[in-house]
Amino acid sequence: MAFENDVEVGETIPSMTAHAVSVSLPTWRANVGYEEGEEWVLSKMKTGYPRFFIHKSIEKFATAIVKKYGEAGARAIIFPSHAAASRCLEFFFHQDPELEPQQVRILDLVPAAKKARSEECAIISPKISAILFPQEKFKIAKTYWQHSGDGISSRRAEYCHALFDEGVLVDSATIQESARFCKGPRRYQKKTSIDLSNISDRLDSAAEQDPTQFVEERFGRNLDISMTSNAKLAVRRRIAGSLTADVGLTEALALEKDLERTRKVAGFSEDDxxxxxxxxxxxxxTHQSLMAAKGLLKSVVFGFPYIDTLKVTQKFGPGCLFYGFGSSEELDDLERRLKDGERYLALFTEFPGNPLLRSPDLERIHSLADKYDFFVVVDETVGNFLNVHVLPYADVVVSSLTKVFSGDSNVMGGSAILNPKGRSYNILKRTWENNFEDNHWAEDSIFLERNSRDFVSRIERINVNAEAICDVLRAHPRVKQVNYPKFSDTRPFYDKCRTPNGGYGGLLSATFFSKEDSVAFFDNLDTAKGPSLGTNFTLSSPYVILAHYGELDWCASYGVEANLVRFSVGLEEPCKLVNIFRHALEAIPR
Incomplete structure (x- = not known):
């Protein structure tokens, strides 16, 4: 049988997408080979998930910076601001106290010329801060890049690299503030409308463009860069739940900010x-801001989390208390500790968790937080606010906008929202207003706004498709277990937060009775296969192999099996998806 999604190892997902956030690892062997660092996989990698794989455009820019400003044997890693680079610098010396101060330094590159600063420069702020360090210390830099998400995006790298090559982006130490200016690289100076009406003109010019750039920007997806702030406002309104219609940017901004919202919390708006x-x-x-607000206290991570959430609390503060099962018994233990006088900064949890799709008891957690004075941070990425309403139980709700909010798998983004009715809102609001730095790159914001316009209708369809796949898997005798909020023993906790029209989301996972069964099923599953989730197309992966390869025994101790397969269900026709999964199940040896 010929597979429709038979994509070469290392190819971008989607294909021909310069800034794709997933990469094809189409077989079980390819995933293991990637984790083992095997050349036959790594040599073919055109891209990867951006926090784990530094995009080639970023590496190219970093190499150019080292060539001009670095010493022999140096390497660079690039951040969007001096503050972000300073956090990485601190991490360097924390990880290797033996480093000499002159071995690791920050280089701030800013636009400069003899003319006044241009309007576009003020809008997009094309500056970067690079850390130059000895090549042999790259592992420290990469660790910070992965855990913090502080690094620059590939679109920012391309834009700033063009300025750098033109001699416009220079060392800030060599110029005066009054001399800075920028008009942008040549390809960015042409303005385009919000929704291009003359599609034929762009099609006619396709032969003159880089094909990946053309595919990404076609059909009105490229906006006037001066609309960046408006695009960000529209995105924030969608996250706030006050903008749920699939409308253009002009209509989105015409809405009053206090319109009826999906997130029903009094006083809440896009300002939070x-x-x-x-x-x-x-x-x-958020973790950094909470420590700034309350001091250096341990946090609690409740439930088996996405890998870097745990690493952030372990490596960038006093540590954490980890409850990997997310059970009522673990909440009992936490309550005993609190009664005995132990104090914590915050409790971080996912709703539902990834990859077991279990839901924590947010009501009880919130009650303990109010009584014993700690913050509650809920990651709603997997559930999303159209399905679940978790804000009343949290001080901060975080989400990856890279996932289903965007859907197109071609842009990164994240959000944090504050609960105006939370007990600690005033101090948190002051902290965010004092410390927040908007580092979301202009072009990324423009793509994110455009991608998210049909967010509501996509969620409705994905919910239906995921339940159909769940039913197919649950009915098959060779499937050991299916993990999905609807069929979890924690469903009552999920349903307590489920919105009136909400479903159970687009993410599920399954385990099989042997590794051989898992491999046969996965290798014969005709979907896109790679990291990430929430894409408009179904995306599968041997998730535990890909995310936790170096700690499989540790995962198993929390009931997370190495041979688990995770599915992020997309927008395909339900009957087509059902047939794809049935075919893969039939491939399991009898």
Whole structure:
């Protein structure tokens, strides 16, 4: 049988997408090979998930910076601001106290010329801060890049690299503030409308463009860069739940901000929504902000989490208390500790969790937080606010906008929102207003706004498709277990937060009775296969192999099996998806 989704190892997902956030790992062997660092996989990687794989455009820019400003044997890693680079610098010396100060330094590159600063420069802020360090210390830099999500995006790298090559982006130490200016690289100076009406003109010019750029920007997806702030406002309104219609940017901004919202919390609006470079950056910066507000206390991570959430609390503060099952018994233990006088900064949890799709008891957690004075941070990425309403139980709700909010798998983004009715809202609001730095790159914001316009209708269809796949898997005798909020023993906790028209989301996972069964099923499953979730197309992966390859025994101790397969269900026709999954199940040896 010829597979429709037979995509070469290392190819971007979607194909011909320069800024894709997933990459094809189409077989079980390819996933293991990637984790083992096998050349036959790594040599073919055109891209990867952006926090785990530094995009080639970013590496190219970093190499150019080292060539001009670095010493022999140096390497660079790039951040969007001096503050972000400073956090990485601190991490360097924390991880390797033996480093000499002169070995690791920050280089701030800013636009400069003899003319006045241009309007576009003020809008897009094309500056970067690079850390130059000895090549042999790259592992430290990469660890920070992965955990924090603080790094630059590939679109920012391309834009700033063009300025750098033109001699416009220079070392800030060599110029005066009054001399800075920028008109942008040549390809960015042509303005385009919000929704291009003359499609034929763009089609006629396709032969003159890079094909990946053309595919990404076609059919009105490229906006006037001066509309960046408006695009960000529209995105924040969608996250706030006050903008749910699939409308253009002009109509979106014409709406009053206090329109009836999906998130029904009194006093809440887009003013309490903050955008970040990616979902993990929202979590990382929330943790940083909470420590700034309350001091250096341990956190609690409740339920088996996405890998970097746990790493952030372990490596960037006093540590954490980890409850990997997310059970009532673990909440009993936490309550005993609190009664005995232990104090914590915050409890971080996912609703539902990834990859077991279990839901924590947010009502009880919220009650304990009010009584014992700790913050509650809920990651709603998997559930999403159209399906679940978790804001009343949290001080901060975080999400990865890279996932189903965007859907197109071609842009990164994250958000953190504050609960105006939360007990600690005033101090948190002051902290965010003092510390927040908007590092979401202009072009990324424009793509994110356009991608998210049909968010509501996509969620409705994905919910239906996921339940259909869940039913197929649950009915098959060779499937050991299906993990999905609707069929979890924690469903009562999910249903307590489910919105009136909400479903159970587009993510599920399954385990089989042997590794051989898992491999046969996965290798014969005709879907896209790679990292990430929430894409408009169904995306599958041997998730535990890909996310936790170096700690499989640790995962197993929390009931997370190495041979688990995770599915992020997309927008395909339900009958087509059902047939795809049935075919893969039939491939399991009898």
């Amino acid at each position: 929504v903050y955008l970040y470079a990616c979902g993990m950056n929202a979590i990382f910066m």
